[in-house]
Amino acid sequence: MxxxxxxxxxxxxxxxxxxxxxxxxxxxxxxxxxxxxxxxxxxxxxxxxxxxxxxxxxxxxxxxxxxxxxxxxxxxxxxxxxxxxxxxxxxxxxxxxxxxxxxxxxxxNTWTLGMAHELFDLRLCMEVGAARFAARQVGLGRSAQPLRDVLERSREGVRTRDAYRIAADSTEFHEVVVDLTANTLMRSVMRSVTGRMMWLFYLTSDLDADDALDGHEELLSAIESGKERVAEAVAYAHIERDRDESMRVLVERRGIANLA
Known part of the structure; x- marks a missing residue:
């Protein structure tokens, strides 16, 4: 986020x-x-x-x-x-x-609200399942430490007040969630959209940094629990909350039109 x-x-x-x-x-x-x-x-x-x-x-x-x-x-x-x-x-x-x-x-390329919604729709399709499969892997013994490491780097990034680094760290967090699935095809698809994700994260950098970290901490905890459905639900709520807040910033701060 x-x-x-x-x-x-x-x-x-x-x-x-x-x-x-x-x-x-x-x-x-x-x-x-x-x-x-x-x-x-x-x-x-x-x-x-x-x-x-x-x-x-x-x-x-x-x-x-x-x-x-x-x-x-x-x-x-x-x-x-x-x-x-x-x-x-x-x-x-x-x-x-x-x-x-x-x-x-x-x-x-020029961002529109339609393009942003498409990206969030894709993230829902992919990342909700990824959170579930990541929790499954953790339940089977896979370490979630790489995700914890990214979160700690993200905290350091927030202290720098550097929007570009913060956007990069946020993107990496979501990418590592997918990495934890051990699904090669899913990882490949994720990497094809991380550039767009980081760009949108940067454009919506007016969003609250601490809220973003709290959301990532909640998702990490759900994955670490090994409870697949909990991780799935947390990921869904996280992405939809990010969608709502991002659309508000795009309209109010960036003046982006509601075009297809």
Whole structure:
């Protein structure tokens, strides 16, 4: 759940993203040189670093919703050639940050209440069951310590008053709940939407941080109890409460329209 604080305005698997980029490079000899590993990070491709920079810029609002991502300007700003930039943009599209339009190129997606509701609907379908299965795994002996660790980091993040970190920690908490299920397919689906989740958490960072932590603590306790139905019910209530509060912030503070 998002939490407040200062703001400048669910994650496809990173390994899968690199494979997508590598496939494109293997089909395009002209792009092979650009896919060389980035000297700033061993094992990290240049296109991945560009993706990370643009993703953060979109979430923080440096690239506002509806803005066209002009290739030449971005290449100059990031001090890169256009080829790795073109490799990064499709990954942003897959993760819901941009859409590509004829003759306009990549444009930052614009949130509507309809889009936000769709994300919450998906979270209900996936995370309620994930909480149940996570509790089952804990009941069978799996440790919930990774989730406890994320919650403690979240408390530290709240003290920093950094909205971006708080949104990232909140996203990670929900991701680790799914990790506890040991369901590979569910984890893959979750990672395909974590980018959207973090973006929405950041946009709704006016929400109360302590309330968010209390909700996560309640969900963690339910999962640690090993009681599947209790965890399921707590997860459902948590997401619906987050939906109601988020919609209020989107309308009152962000002026987001009720469009499909």
């Amino acid at each position: 998002a939490t407040p604080i200062t703001a400048d305005v669910p994650a496809q698997d990173p390994a899968a993203q690199d494979r997508v980029a590598q496939d494109r490079v293997s089909q395009d000899p002209a792009a092979q040189d650009s896919a060389a590993q980035d000297p700033k990070g061993p094992g990290e491709s240049l296109s991945r670093r560009i993706y990370d920079q643009l993703r953060e810029g979109i979430i923080r609002g440096r690239y506002p919703q509806g803005t066209r991502l002009a290739e030449q300007r971005l290449a100059e700003e990031l001090s890169v050639s256009r080829v790795p930039l073109r490799e990064a943009v499709p990954l942003l599209a897959v993760d819901g940050f941009v859409r590509t339009l004829p003759r306009r190129g990549a444009v930052v």
